[in-house]
Amino acid sequence: MSEKRTHSDYLQKAAMYDLLAQFYKYSIPSLHTQYYLKHIKYMNKAMNLMRTYPQSLQEEARIRILHTSHNSPNVDVYINGKRLVKDLPFKNVSDPFSLKAGKYHIDIYPTGNMVDSVLNKKITVEAGKSYTLATIDHVKKMRLLVFQNQPKVPANESKVRFIHLSPDSPAVDIAVKDRDVVFPAISYKQATEYLGLTPMTVDLEVRIAGSKTVVLPMPKLHFKPNQSYTIVLVGLANEKPEFQFIRIKE
Numbered sequence: 001m002s003e004k005r006t007h008s009d010y011l012q013k014a015a016m017y018d019l020l021a022q023f024y025k026y027s028i029p030s031l032h033t034q035y036y037l038k039h040i041k042y043m044n045k046a047m048n049l050m051r052t053y054p055q056s057l058q059e060e061a062r063i064r065i066l067h068t069s070h071n072s073p074n075v076d077v078y079i080n081g082k083r084l085v086k087d088l089p090f091k092n093v094s095d096p097f098s099l100k101a102g103k104y105h106i107d108i109y110p111t112g113n114m115v116d117s118v119l120n121k122k123i124t125v126e127a128g129k130s131y132t133l134a135t136i137d138h139v140k141k142m143r144l145l146v147f148q149n150q151p152k153v154p155a156n157e158s159k160v161r162f163i164h165l166s167p168d169s170p171a172v173d174i175a176v177k178d179r180d181v182v183f184p185a186i187s188y189k190q191a192t193e194y195l196g197l198t199p200m201t202v203d204l205e206v207r208i209a210g211s212k213t214v215v216l217p218m219p220k221l222h223f224k225p226n227q228s229y230t231i232v233l234v235g236l237a238n239e240k241p242e243f244q245f246i247r248i249k250e
Contacts, residue, residue: 010046014039060098061125062149065133066248067092068165068234070241072118072139074111079104087111090241091234093132093248101127106144108135118142130250132230136165136189147191151228151250158199158223162231163191169237170208172215177203185209186233199225206233206245216243 021035065077067088077085077094085094088111108119121144125131130149137143145165153159162174164186174183174192182204183192200223206216215237223229228250235241 010042014042014046017042059101059127061101061127062096062130063099063125063133064096064131065094065135066232067135068232069118069135069137069139069142070167070234070236072110072135072142075118075135076109076111076114078107078109081105081107091244091246093246096130099125101125106133108142108144119144132248134163134165134232137167145189147230149228149230149250150194153226153228154196156199156225158197158225158227158229159194160197160223160229160231161192161194162186162233164188164233166233166235166237166243168239169215169233169243172233173207173209173211175205175207177205177217177219181207194228197223199223216245218245221247 017035017039021032021039024031024035026032065085065088067075067090070090072090074087074089075085076083076087079099084097088094103122103124106119106121106123107117109117118139119135119142123133123144123146130151132147132149134145134147135142136145147163150159162183164172165188167188169188171185171187173181173185175181182195186192186209201220202223204218204221205214206218207214216233218231221231230248230250232246232248233243234246235243237243
């Protein structure tokens with residue numbers, strides 16, 4: 001199973017083959033013909049994709065809201081005055097929704113209360129991209145972080161990244177249980193790069209950075225083929241709610 005191609009992918013390939021065709025036009029006519037035919041092939045693929053998926057859909061971004069503000073009530077999320085997420089609890093992520101590329105104003109309220117917002121923020125989203133918008137910190141100083149997702153995975157592989165959103169926890173290492181560190185020194189508000197994996201079940205653990213001290217076991221994490229994951233560290237190190245992790249499929 002091959003990775004799904006986008007309209008932009010086909011146009012880029014078509015442009016590359018057009019340049020090659022022009023380069024060899026007079027010096028090696030056989031290569032000119034070969035590359036020109038490839039140019040036509042990918043232009044046709046782009047046009048077919050345009051007919052299959054209207055441009056209005058291709059220009060949309062995919063958005064999900066992750067609620068990690070530890071002492072916040074459930075929240076409603078309004079974008080440009082329209083409620084798109086209702087009654088989202090701590091440690092939960094919303095269903096994804098689509099927005100056209102552009103700028104948006106986000107208002108977050110305690111569920112059912114449109115009088116006193118707990119957060120106002122402006123964001124910009126790009127066509128064809130996927131984002132996680134995460135509420136963080138104490139409810140009285142709640143902020144919104146924007147993380148770009150990478151849901152595409154090479155055929156029959158898996159991948160994972162970690163995001164540290166526990167406000168009173170020190171920097172941490174992610175390691176295989178009793179073995180080597182995989183992601184070193186992840187600080188609060190930081191997201192790692194994605195790590196490609198062979199599908200597997202593995203025992204991981206969170207350690208205080210640079211030490212062997214385990215602060216959170218993560219046993220029997222199962223990574224399925226053709227799936228991308230984000231694992232988020234939430235809660236508090238020294239108070240309730242306890243330090244914990246949530247796993248999100250992308």
